Amino acid sequence: MRMSQLFAPTLREVPAEAETISHQYLLRAGMIRKIAAGIYIYLPLAQRVLQKIERIVREEMDKQGGQELLLPALHPADLWLESGRWDVYGKELFRLKDRHERDYCLGPTHEEVITDLVRREVSSYRQLPLLLYQIQTKFRDEIRPRFGLIRGREFTMKDLYSFDKDEEGLEVSYRKMYHAYSEVFRRCALEFRVVEADSGAIGGSASHEFVVIAETGESEIAYCDNCAYAANVERAEAARDVTESAEPRRELELVSTPGVTTIAEVADFLAVDPKQMIKTLIYLAIDKEEYYPVVVLLRGDREVNEVKLQNHLGCLHLALADADTVREITGAPVGFAGPVGLKDVRLIADVEVPSIVNGVCGANRADYHWVNVNPGRDFVVTEVADIHKVVAGDKCKVCGHALKTTRGIEVGHIFKLGTKYSEAMGATFLDEKGNKKPFVMGCYGIGIPRTMAAAIEQNHDDKGIIWPMPIAPYQVVVVPVNSRVEEQMKVAERLYRDMLEAGIEVVLDDRDERAGVKFNDADLIGFPLRVTIGSRSLQEGKVEIKKRRTGETMPVDIEEAVATLQELIRAEMTKGVSL
RNA sequence: CGGGGCGUGGCGCAGCUUGGUAGCGCACAUGGUUUGGGACCAUGGGGUCGUAGGUUCGAAUCCUAUCGCCCCGACCA
CATH class of the missing domain: 3.40.50.800 (Anticodon-binding domain)
Structure with a gap:
């Protein structure tokens, strides 16, 4: 190619819209142009890079026995109603109607379509396992597209779906993909980590994310240098501090704390360690038709991990309660909530709360806190769950070493789906004994443009891309x-x-x-x-x-x-x- | 959707506070001089100032509405 002919309009100046390195360089190097928020044109140079990444992906998928096909981008609503996701997926789903007013959506992912295909065409265990994949445009009406190609509303994704006759089969398929993904990113010369992840809206049991280490990444991961443990902080768990305090339980005492509301202020005012405090938060758990309040207790120095909390509750959405709701439940303004004396409300304590001795919490009364609060004595703990966010320095739950945290870009995600979709959609086969069984499925995605962007985040200097x-x-x-x-x-x-x-x-x-x-x-x-x-x-x-x-x-x-x-x-x- | 910010030639910006009919740099075109890390001189083309209303003799500038875009948070490959 001659540079005089190459359609790569380079930019001398940094476009105002671009914040991250990859976004800036993709624009400046004449590789992409934006046509709307989160929607991009890929110019020839970008297209070549994408095709190279796709080629590597194809080779690794094929090596594991994957077969490429191409599914439609436009899906009839029926399939999504069948899986139940027409309602669950929410606003992120691009929905549209045809001229007959029938509902359709643009596929954000393809479990429904592939499951429909397989249930109609595969009927015997003899045809399994089946690994089918495609490289396709996905559409997601993201709440906020950002960082150029890192989070777009239209993007190409390689998605592979595995169909097995049982859990053991799924395990094999999952391992194949785990290996294939490692190979793909290694061949793309990316520094990445594989982390345990939350499976989110797609559902299923186990899942791993492939995260390219980059400061600008949206994912925060916790990992252990001493052993192999690594997890998205959404999911990360740490070893519990089980040191029982020998301190004698003192008498519960009400103290005046005028205008002192935040953990930091209270800790300061009463001269106690935030770890001694019982942070009390009121959440609203929101489901399709209903919502209900939940009181959440944490050690004062901890943050809630809303993903864990939501998983524990099994609700669709979660939101911090507004001031009125807080007042309704606690009888006090925001900043003075505490578990002592609370009735008729679901109370969930983080795993670290029961071992707090002589703690401090709000008194459900404006300008007052309780001191010497002891869980079990002063309030009843019936529901305990790990719902706090892991931070650097927490102990690894596997080996006990201090965990570290870093940021990264999630370029690949693999899930064990199990029978979630096959059951919902009646996708079954006959096993050796002639019994009808639902397919045991897995799904595995790689964001192609995101991988390109991640490569730039990791390979550049002040002059440009490397x-x-x-x-x-x-x-x-x-x-x-x-x-x-x-x-x-x-x-x-x-x-x-x-x-x-x-x-x-x-x-x-x-x-x-x-x-x-x-x-x-x-x-x-x-x-x-x-x-x-x-x-x-x-x-x-x-x-x-x-x-x-x-x-x-x-x-x-x-x-x-x-x-x-x-x-x-x-x-x-x-x-x-x-x- | 909540919070913050921005819409002025292709790109980056000034002008707006204090209304008087649009400017700078880069890019582009032509001619000339240049040529190992983003040259110089000359000439030239290009903007309904996001859009729609309103105030005013007069609006890029003031008011209202609306659209779009970016950043921080809830979503995810």
């Missing part, structure tokens, strides 16, 4: 320093032709631009290798090869340039990690 070789849009750019110098152009053209013949993916920067412009564009777009042809080295019959990542340059004889490049490319293609 593509890992396996997913670079082109492997080499040839830059004649001065396109008007005939000799330089001649050598450039010859090398360009030779490279094409050798199967190297190359761009020739034949533009009549100053060297600085070409160099800067080359750095911005992020070609892993650059061949510079200038008068200096040409005098000695040499050209310069420069590695984008390290900045290392090496003069090579013109005749050896192609062979050298091939060698460098080969080395980077198989390496699997960043150079």
Whole structure:
């Protein structure tokens, strides 16, 4: 490809709308353009990267016995009503009607469609296991699209669905995908971690996320350096502090705390450790038709993990109660809630609460707190659950070492679905004994554009993108320093032709631009290798090869340039990690 | 949806407080000089100031409504 012909409108300035590095560079390198919030055009360079990622994905899926098919993006509402998700999925589902007023939606995921297909076409255990996948456009009316390609409303996803005859089969399929995903991201040269995850709206038992480590990521993960434990903080659990305090239980006492409401203020005012406090929060658990209040107790230094809480409650949504509801339940304004004396309301204590001795909590009365509160004595704890958020420093539940936390971008997610969809939709087969059984399913997704963006978040410097070789849009750019110098152009053209013949993916920067412009564009777009042809080295019959990542340059004889490049490319293609 | 911010040539911004009929840099076009890290000179084209109402002799500027976009939170690959 000639740079003069390449449709890659690079931008010198940073577009105001872009906050994150990947978003900025994708725009500036002329790879994407936005057409509406969360909806992007992929220009030729981006398309090449996406296709390379897809190719890697296909190869790894195929290796595990996956078969590619293509499902529709437009789904009839019937299928979603059948699975029950027409109501559950909520506003995120793009819904539309056809001319006959029939309901449809744009698929945000494809469990319904694939389950429908399989229930009609597969009837015997002999046809299992079945691994079917596609690379398809998904539509999700995200509450807030953001960070460019990281969270779009339309994006391509590879989704594979596994159908097995039993749990053991699912386990095998799940492990295959776990391995395949690790291979995909390794080949994309990404630094990632596999973490235990919450399975969220898709449902099911076990699930793992593949998280690319990046400061700008939306996911927070907790992990242990000492053992293999790693989990999304939405799910992460820590070892419990079981040290029973020997301190004698003191007499319950009401103290005046005028205008002192927050944990920090109370701790300060009464000179107690926040760990001694019982944080009392009023939530509303919201289901399809109804909602009810829940009182949640935590140690004062803890935050609620709403995902855990919601899972525990099994409700659809969760919201902090408004001031009126708080007053209704506690009889006091916000800031003075406590479990002592509360009646007729569901009370859930975090696992750490029962061991608090002589604690402090609100008195359900404006401007008063209780001190020397002892769970079990001063209020009854019937429901205990792990609902606090794990933080760095908590003990690993596996080995007891201090956990660390970091942020990352979730690029892949694998789920064991079990029989959730097959049962809801009556998808069954006959087993060896002729018994009707629901398929045991799994689903496995990779966000393709997000993977591209994550690669940029992890591979860039202040000049631009540094593509890992396996997913670079082109492997080499040839830059004649001065396109008007005939000799330089001649050598450039010859090398360009030779490279094409050798199967190297190359761009020739034949533009009549100053060297600085070409160099800067080359750095911005992020070609892993650059061949510079200038008068200096040409005098000695040499050209310069420069590695984008390290900045290392090496003069090579013109005749050896192609062979050298091939060698460098080969080395980077198989390496699997960043150079 | 709650909180914050922004809509002015393709991009980045000024002008708005204190109304007087739109400007700067980059990009673009033409000519010339330049050419190893985003050149210079000259000339030129391009904007219903997001949209709709209103106030006013007069609105980018003031008022109202509305749409869009970005950032922080609830959603997820």
